[in-house]
Amino acid sequence: MTTTEPTPTTDAGPESVSGAEIVFDQVTKSYSAQGKPAVDSLSLTIPAGQIVMFVGPSGCGKTTSLKMINRLIDPTSGTITIGGKDVRSQDPDDLRRQVGYVIQGGSLFPHMTVAQNIALVPGLLRWDKKRITDRVEELLDLVGLDPVRYRDRFPRELSGGQQQRVGVARGLAADPPVILMDEPFGAVDPITRQRLQDELMSIQSELKKTIVCVTHDIDEAIKLGDRILILQEHAQIAQYDTPEAILSAPANEFVEDFVGSGSALKSLSLTRVEEVELTEWTTATVGEPVGPVLERARAARQKSVVVLDQRRRPVDWVNIRALTGETVPAPVDEARDLHQIDHRATLNDALDTMLVSAYAGVIVTGRRDQYVGVATFEAVTALITARNEAARQAQEDADEQ
Amino acid sequence: MLExxxxxxxxLAYRSFQHxxxxxxxxLLATVIAVAVALLVTTVPRLKPVANFVSSVGLTVPxxxxxxxxxxxxxxxxxPSVAVVTFYAxxxxxxNAVVGLEGVSGNLLESARGMGMNPLLTFLRVQLPLAWPVILAGLRVSTQMSMGVAAIAAYALGPGLGGWIFTGLAQIGGQNAVNYALTATIAIVVLALLLDLLLRVLGRFTISRGISA
Incomplete structure (x- = not known):
C-alpha cells in the first residue's frame, strides 16, 4: 500500500461546505402522556458546515434532541429536516448510514480490526472493495494514525485516544454531510482530550461538515463550537449564539451560572494558538547526521532541537547535549507525550501544556500534525497583554464618549 | 479383551460413528435452538427467569x-434419542448464550443501530461474534455431556455405543459382560476427548483475535 503523501479528502477548495443544514421545527418528545415532555417544542436551525455544541445540565434533553436527528429516538410531534428533507420520510437505516455517529469512547467493535470498524458503513452502502480500502487509508491518515501500523490492530491494542480517533474516522467513513457526536471525548484524559479536540477542529476546517456535538463541558463547547446551544430543562433554549456572544452577553442568569465565573479566563479559550507569534526553532529529521544539526542550533543560540519524522511530524524534543551519536535517533519511547498542540488549540491549552513542558514552550503543529513552529511562554503572555491592553483602551474610549 | x-x-467402529x-x-440442533431462545430471552427481559428456571431444573431431571x-x-x-440428547444439550x-448476549454492551448495540445496521445484521455481525466465545464454552460442556446422555438414550434402542453398555448390564456375570460395558465406556470417553479437541481448534479459528483471552 502507499506510504506517500495522502490525497486530499475533497477536490474542492477549503472554503467549500460539504455539510447540510438541519432544522428543528416545533419538535416535542414525551415519554408518557402525563408529565412534562423531555423535549418541549424545540425549534432551531443548525447552519450547514458549522459545529454546533449542545450543552446543558444532565436531563435537559440534549442527548434526546441529538438522537432525534438520526431517528434513534422518534419525536412525538414536530419535524426535523436535514438539507430540507424530512428525516421521517426516509427509512431509518438508510438515514443512519448517511449520518455519521460518534459516541463516547469510540464504541469500536472489539472483535473487528481498526480497518473493519471504519469500513462498516461503506460496506453497508455496498461500496466496492478497492474504494473501501482506499477510504480507510485516507481516513486513518486524516485522524493522524499511520495506516500501515494501525489498520490491522484490534481496538484493545490501542490507547483510549487512538480508539477515539478511530471512532471519529468511522463516523466520517461514508463521507456523510452531517455528523452527530455524543460526548465524544468524555472518556479520555484531559491532555488527550485537548489533542482530540484540536484534531477535530483541523479536520473540520478541511471538511466543513455539519457537526452536532453534545457535551456537558462548557469549556469544550466554547472551544469547539461555532455556535453553542445552551439548554434548560425540557430542552428549552436558554441561549443559542456564538461563544463570544455567550461569554460577553449571557442571555439570563441560568446561562451566567452555567458558563460560570472567570469569563476573562475563559476568553483564553477563544484565542487560538495560530494568533501567537511563533518562534522558529531548530529542527532535525530522524536519521539526519548530527553535525550540521548542532551547527544550526548553535547559530540560532538554542539548546534544544525539535526532531521531525519523514513527514515533518514532530516526534521528539531533545537537548543538544543528548545528540551524541552519528545521526539523529528516533525517540526511544514513542508513546511518550510530546508537548505539542495543534495550531487551532486555545491559549488556555497552550498554557496548560507549557506548565508540564521542560522548555517553557510548546511545539505547534498544523495540518495533519505537521510541524509549524514553537509557541514560547513569552509570546503567549505578550499576546494576552496586548489583548488586555486593547480591551482596556476600548473601555476607556467608550467611557470618554 | 483385545481379542x-x-x-x-x-x-465397534460403526457404533462409534453413530454415537x-x-x-x-x-x-448442532441444540445450538440453533438455544441461541434463538437466548436471543428472545435477552430482547424480552421478562422471559429471562423462565429460561433460567428451565435450564437449571432441566438438568436435574434424570x-x-x-x-x-x-x-x-x-x-x-x-x-427418542435425538429428542433427549438435544434437550440436554x-x-x-x-x-451460556444468555450470559454471552447479555455481555454485549448496550453502547455497542446503540452504535450499531446508529450506523444503520438492522436487527439481523446487528445479531450476525455484532452480537453473535461477541458472544461466541461464551457460547462455544457452553457448546463444549454440552458436547461432553451429550456423549454420556447418548449412551443412556440407547436404552430405547437408539443408535450408538450405549447399546453395548446395556448388553453388558443385561448379561452381568456372563462371559463378555464386562468387556461390552468397558469397551463402550472407554470408547465414549476417548471420543468425547477427541470432540473436545476439535471444538478447541474450532475456537482458535472462529474467535476474533480482538476478544480472545
Missing amino acids: FVLDRAPD VSLVVQCV SLALLGLMLPVVGIGTL ALPILR
Missing part, C-alpha cells in the same frame, strides 16, 4: 426418566 475388541472391530454422529447433529416419559409420545428407536448452551 474381544478385534473380533468386533467393524461393529458421534448423533451427538454432533443433536448439539435422563433415563425423561426417556421413559418420551417413549409413549415418540416410540422407540432413534427419535440445549441447556448449557442456552445458559
Whole structure:
C-alpha cells in the first residue's frame, strides 16, 4: 500500500461546505402522556458546515434532541429536516448510514480490526472493495494514525485516544454531510482530550461538515463550537449564539451560572494558538547526521532541537547535549507525550501544556500534525497583554464618549 | 479383551460413528435452538427467569426418566434419542448464550443501530461474534455431556455405543459382560476427548483475535 503523501479528502477548495443544514421545527418528545415532555417544542436551525455544541445540565434533553436527528429516538410531534428533507420520510437505516455517529469512547467493535470498524458503513452502502480500502487509508491518515501500523490492530491494542480517533474516522467513513457526536471525548484524559479536540477542529476546517456535538463541558463547547446551544430543562433554549456572544452577553442568569465565573479566563479559550507569534526553532529529521544539526542550533543560540519524522511530524524534543551519536535517533519511547498542540488549540491549552513542558514552550503543529513552529511562554503572555491592553483602551474610549 | 475388541472391530467402529454422529447433529440442533431462545430471552427481559428456571431444573431431571416419559409420545428407536440428547444439550448452551448476549454492551448495540445496521445484521455481525466465545464454552460442556446422555438414550434402542453398555448390564456375570460395558465406556470417553479437541481448534479459528483471552 502507499506510504506517500495522502490525497486530499475533497477536490474542492477549503472554503467549500460539504455539510447540510438541519432544522428543528416545533419538535416535542414525551415519554408518557402525563408529565412534562423531555423535549418541549424545540425549534432551531443548525447552519450547514458549522459545529454546533449542545450543552446543558444532565436531563435537559440534549442527548434526546441529538438522537432525534438520526431517528434513534422518534419525536412525538414536530419535524426535523436535514438539507430540507424530512428525516421521517426516509427509512431509518438508510438515514443512519448517511449520518455519521460518534459516541463516547469510540464504541469500536472489539472483535473487528481498526480497518473493519471504519469500513462498516461503506460496506453497508455496498461500496466496492478497492474504494473501501482506499477510504480507510485516507481516513486513518486524516485522524493522524499511520495506516500501515494501525489498520490491522484490534481496538484493545490501542490507547483510549487512538480508539477515539478511530471512532471519529468511522463516523466520517461514508463521507456523510452531517455528523452527530455524543460526548465524544468524555472518556479520555484531559491532555488527550485537548489533542482530540484540536484534531477535530483541523479536520473540520478541511471538511466543513455539519457537526452536532453534545457535551456537558462548557469549556469544550466554547472551544469547539461555532455556535453553542445552551439548554434548560425540557430542552428549552436558554441561549443559542456564538461563544463570544455567550461569554460577553449571557442571555439570563441560568446561562451566567452555567458558563460560570472567570469569563476573562475563559476568553483564553477563544484565542487560538495560530494568533501567537511563533518562534522558529531548530529542527532535525530522524536519521539526519548530527553535525550540521548542532551547527544550526548553535547559530540560532538554542539548546534544544525539535526532531521531525519523514513527514515533518514532530516526534521528539531533545537537548543538544543528548545528540551524541552519528545521526539523529528516533525517540526511544514513542508513546511518550510530546508537548505539542495543534495550531487551532486555545491559549488556555497552550498554557496548560507549557506548565508540564521542560522548555517553557510548546511545539505547534498544523495540518495533519505537521510541524509549524514553537509557541514560547513569552509570546503567549505578550499576546494576552496586548489583548488586555486593547480591551482596556476600548473601555476607556467608550467611557470618554 | 483385545481379542474381544478385534473380533468386533467393524461393529465397534460403526457404533462409534453413530454415537458421534448423533451427538454432533443433536448439539448442532441444540445450538440453533438455544441461541434463538437466548436471543428472545435477552430482547424480552421478562422471559429471562423462565429460561433460567428451565435450564437449571432441566438438568436435574434424570435422563433415563425423561426417556421413559418420551417413549409413549415418540416410540422407540432413534427419535427418542435425538429428542433427549438435544434437550440436554440445549441447556448449557442456552445458559451460556444468555450470559454471552447479555455481555454485549448496550453502547455497542446503540452504535450499531446508529450506523444503520438492522436487527439481523446487528445479531450476525455484532452480537453473535461477541458472544461466541461464551457460547462455544457452553457448546463444549454440552458436547461432553451429550456423549454420556447418548449412551443412556440407547436404552430405547437408539443408535450408538450405549447399546453395548446395556448388553453388558443385561448379561452381568456372563462371559463378555464386562468387556461390552468397558469397551463402550472407554470408547465414549476417548471420543468425547477427541470432540473436545476439535471444538478447541474450532475456537482458535472462529474467535476474533480482538476478544480472545
